[in-house]
Amino acid sequence: MTQVKQGAVSDEKAIGTQNLFSPFTIRGVTLPNRIAVSPMCQYSATNGLPSDWHLVHLGSRAVGGAGLVIAEASGVEARGRITPGCAGIWSDEHVEPWRRITKFIKENGSIPGIQIAHAGRKASCALPWNGGASLSNDKGGWDTIGPSPIAFGGDLTKTPREMSVEDIEIVRQSFVDAAKRAVAAGFEWIEFHSAHGYLSHSFYSPISNQRKDQYGGSFENRVRFTLETSSAIREALPDAIPLSVRISSTDWVDDGWTLNDSIELSRRLKNAGADLIDCSSGGNVLDAKIPTGAGYQTSFAGAIRREAGIVTGAVGMITEPAQADQIIRNGVADIVLLAREFLRNPYFAHDAAKALRQTDKAHWPVQYGRA
Numbered sequence: 001m002t003q004v005k006q007g008a009v010s011d012e013k014a015i016g017t018q019n020l021f022s023p024f025t026i027r028g029v030t031l032p033n034r035i036a037v038s039p040m041c042q043y044s045a046t047n048g049l050p051s052d053w054h055l056v057h058l059g060s061r062a063v064g065g066a067g068l069v070i071a072e073a074s075g076v077e078a079r080g081r082i083t084p085g086c087a088g089i090w091s092d093e094h095v096e097p098w099r100r101i102t103k104f105i106k107e108n109g110s111i112p113g114i115q116i117a118h119a120g121r122k123a124s125c126a127l128p129w130n131g132g133a134s135l136s137n138d139k140g141g142w143d144t145i146g147p148s149p150i151a152f153g154g155d156l157t158k159t160p161r162e163m164s165v166e167d168i169e170i171v172r173q174s175f176v177d178a179a180k181r182a183v184a185a186g187f188e189w190i191e192f193h194s195a196h197g198y199l200s201h202s203f204y205s206p207i208s209n210q211r212k213d214q215y216g217g218s219f220e221n222r223v224r225f226t227l228e229t230s231s232a233i234r235e236a237l238p239d240a241i242p243l244s245v246r247i248s249s250t251d252w253v254d255d256g257w258t259l260n261d262s263i264e265l266s267r268r269l270k271n272a273g274a275d276l277i278d279c280s281s282g283g284n285v286l287d288a289k290i291p292t293g294a295g296y297q298t299s300f301a302g303a304i305r306r307e308a309g310i311v312t313g314a315v316g317m318i319t320e321p322a323q324a325d326q327i328i329r330n331g332v333a334d335i336v337l338l339a340r341e342f343l344r345n346p347y348f349a350h351d352a353a354k355a356l357r358q359t360d361k362a363h364w365p366v367q368y369g370r371a
């Protein structure tokens with residue numbers, strides 16, 4: 001198969017030539033199909049260390065046939081976790097427990113990825129099943145940081161400390177160190193979380209960034225943190241390892257971040273060395289009216305792919321095999337990322353192969369070969 005150049009939508013991806021079960025190559029990595037397990041927080045780590053739960057959760061979806069299994073948002077700093085139960089990759093102690101998991105995923109024919117993350121002003125929250133509200137420091141919470149001292153609102157009441165330029169450099173270096181640890185742990189795909197109102201998104205959205213320095217104000221300045229961090233991560237990664245960036249394609253409010261902004265950011269991310277834009281949306285505005293429904297974000301992946309000329313991933317209420325297959329066949333996106341459907345059905349990929357009459361392309365582990 002032709003090697004896909006970094007960040008380019010190759011001729012090979014011409015509409016109609018690919019389907020959900022076509023392999024997909026970026027840099028030195030080939031996904032056996034276009035189905036990815038979207039990173040999903042499990043809130044089941046202690047001190048950021050992944051547990052048996054993570055091994056079973058991620059491992060069973062590799063057994064279930066997904067081509068790419070991306071581990072949840074993992075804090076590049078302890079204060080960058082959403083909750084005390086979130087996973088981490090901020091110290092060398094995290095490497096071995098993750099390695100056990102990446103080894104299992106690879107042994108079962110899938111590519112292990114990790115989403116490296118910093119929650120910024122949305123950090124320090126209770127576990128969702130304990131209400132998810134801001135966690136005070138005397139109940140196990142911690143001080144938060146962000147581009148500007150503006151709380152998210154609602155139950156997220158913590159006002160972040162405005163980051164100094166030195167803070168920005170420290171966090172950027174934390175992303176670099178985390179990316180290197182992720183590679184040492186055996187991950188073959190790195191995703192930089194720049195969506196859902198977390199730190200990177202909160203820099204590029206005018207809703208949460210009211211800085212007066214070189215990191216705020218104009219579009220150019222607001223995207224600086226995301227671009228500098230992406231470049232720094234890219235430089236730290238071996239050439240063979242792809243870098244995806246998850247963005248919120250829109251804030252879903254008139255005075256917020258827009259799809260046009262995302263297209264321009266994606267062009268610049270491509271120049272910064274990003275290989276794929278994972279096109280999500282929302283998460284930075286408390287009361288945004290989001291028109292959720294089947295595939296409600298898919299058109300963002302299509303617009304960014306077409307206008308920025310970069311490989312994209314579609315995510316958001318993708319639940320049906322034919323729906324996922326159409327996204328690839330119609331050239332809307334290059335991969336699909338499924339979240340909740342994978343919680344309901346770890347075997348989505350095998351079921352999809354059956355529904356789409358592509359069972360020759362799906363690989364059950366030998367132990368399950370009789371299936």
Ligand code: 531
Nearest residue numbers: 041073195196280281282283284
């Ligand atoms: C859900 C979410 C989706 C889109 C916008 C905002 C929120 N997720 C996002 C997760 C954490 C749990 C809730 C992350 O992105 C880490």
